[in-house]
Amino acid sequence: MKPRLDSAQSARAAELRLSRLARLDDDELRAVRQAASFPQRLPAHRELVAEGAPAGEPHILLEGWMGRIRHFSDGRRQILSFILPGDRLGVGQQNQPRAAATVTALTPVLLCRAPQPRSGRVGAGLAEAYAMSAALEEQYMLRQIARIGRLSAHERLIDWMLEMYDRLELAGLAEADAFPMPLTQEALADALGLTSVHVNRTLQSMRRERLIEFRSGVIQLSDPRQLANMVDYRPPTMAGLSAR
Amino acid sequence: MKPRLDSAQSARAAELRLSRLARLDDDELRAVRQAASFPQRLPAHRELVAEGAPAGEPHILLEGWMGRIRHFSDGRRQILSFILPGDRLGVGQQNQPRAAATVTALTPVLLCRAPQPRSGRVGAGLAEAYAMSAALEEQYMLRQIARIGRLSAHERLIDWMLEMYDRLELAGLAEADAFPMPLTQEALADALGLTSVHVNRTLQSMRRERLIEFRSGVIQLSDPRQLANMVDYRPPTMAGLSAR
C-alpha cells in the first residue's frame, strides 16, 4: 500500500522546477502550493483536451506523464512531445483558443491549475518561469524533430533518455544517472517513430552492451558522457535563456 | 534578365500575409513597407544566426526560402522548419536571447527588420499578426514531427507539399494548385528525414502516378483533395486561432 499523497508532497516537483527556472518570491511559491492543493486526478489514457477543442485554462502537471498526441485516421499515432511534472500545459506558446494537439495522460496523473502570474514589476518571477518553460518546450520540440528525422533507433533511444533525465532532474525526479520510466514500449515507439517490437529489440541490445540498465520501471544510464557523445547530445541551453 | 526588384514588389508577400493574419491599420501597413524598403540580401547557404549565438533582432522574410537547421558532428543535418516569405524569424516563441537553431538561407533571400508593434489598444494588429504567426509556426512544427515520425516517404512528400502550398498561398505566392519549389532534393531530404536518392525515386514515382507534375521548379498538385485524404491532411486551423 502506497502512502497517501498529500498535496505538499505532490507539489514538490512543480515547485522545484519553477523556482529553478526563475526566482520566485514567497507569495508566488505560496500560490503554487495553493493551486496544488486542489489537484485533479486523471487515469491513464484519459484525454484532457482534444485537438481542435477549446484549449481551456493553463495547468501544471504535478505527477505522472502526459503527452501531446496526433492521431491518424488509420490508427497510427505520434506522440509529439512529453509533458512531465512541473511542466505547464494547456496553452500553446501563444494563448491559442484551440488546442493544436490532443493532450492525453500516459500514466495516471495529478495536475492543477496554473496560478496566474502578476504583471507588476515585483513578483514577475512566475511569468518569467512560464516563459522559460515555454522556451524549453520549443527546444524539446526541435530536438524531437532532429531525433526522429536523422537518428537511428539506437541513437533515438539514447538521445531521448538523456533528455528525459535532464528534464526529470530539473524537477528533482531523477538522480545518480537514473530515472523512472513508466511508459509502455508501445508509447515509447509512438514517440520515437518506431514500432514497439523494434523498441524492444533495441532496448535489449542496449542492455546487452551495458549502455543502460532497465529494471522495474527505472532506467539507469551507465555512462551519460559517453552516451551524449554517441548522439551529439547537448543539454538544454537553459543558461542561454535567461541572463544568468 | 529579370526585372529589378523594387521594395514595393518584394514587400507584397509579407504585406499580404500579415494583413491576412490580423487586420492592420494604415500606419502598420506603412511600417511594413517602410521596413521592407531597407532590405538585406543573403546568398544561398549563408547562415543568418548560428545555434546558440545571440538571437539578434526579429526579421521578416521578404523573398526566398530559409530554414532552421540542426547539424550533427558527423555531417548529418536536419532541417527543422522552413521559413517562407512573410514569415517572422529571429525570435523563438519567447524572446530568447539565444537562437535555438541555426537559421540559414536555402535560396538567395531578401529580408528586413520586423517593425515593432505598438502596444496601445489601437493599432495592435501587428502584435496580433505576430502572435498568430508564432502560433502557426508551432502548428507547423507539430505537423513536422508527425510527418517524419509516422508517415512513409510517399506520404511525407505529399503532406509536405500540401503544407507548402497552403503556406505559400497565404502569402499570395501560390495558386491553381501549383507553387514554386526552389529546393534541391538534398535539402528536401534533410527536411523529411530521407536521403536525396530516395526523395528522387519517390518524386519520380509520384510523377508516374500523375499525383503531381514537377517541371522547372514548379510543383503542380493534380488533386489536392485526394492527396489530403491520402495523408489525413487538415489545413492549418487558422480559423480557430483568432476569434473569427
Place this chain on the structure above:
DNA sequence: CGCGTTCTTGACTGCTTTCAAAGATGGTGG
C-alpha cells in the same frame, strides 16, 4: 563552351516493419 552542381539510375545491403505466438507481469476476485 566548360565546369560544378544536381538529378537519375542500377545493384546491393540492411535496418525496421510485419505477422504470429509464446512468456511475463500485475491486478482482481473468489
Place this chain on the structure above:
DNA sequence: CCACCATCTTTGAAAGCAGTCAAGAACGCG
C-alpha cells in the same frame, strides 16, 4: 492465497522500405 485475465514484453522468421555506393546524364551558371 491462488487462479485467472488483460496487458505488456519477448522472440522468431520473413518481407519491404529506405539507405549506400557508384557512375553517368542533365542542367545552369559564368
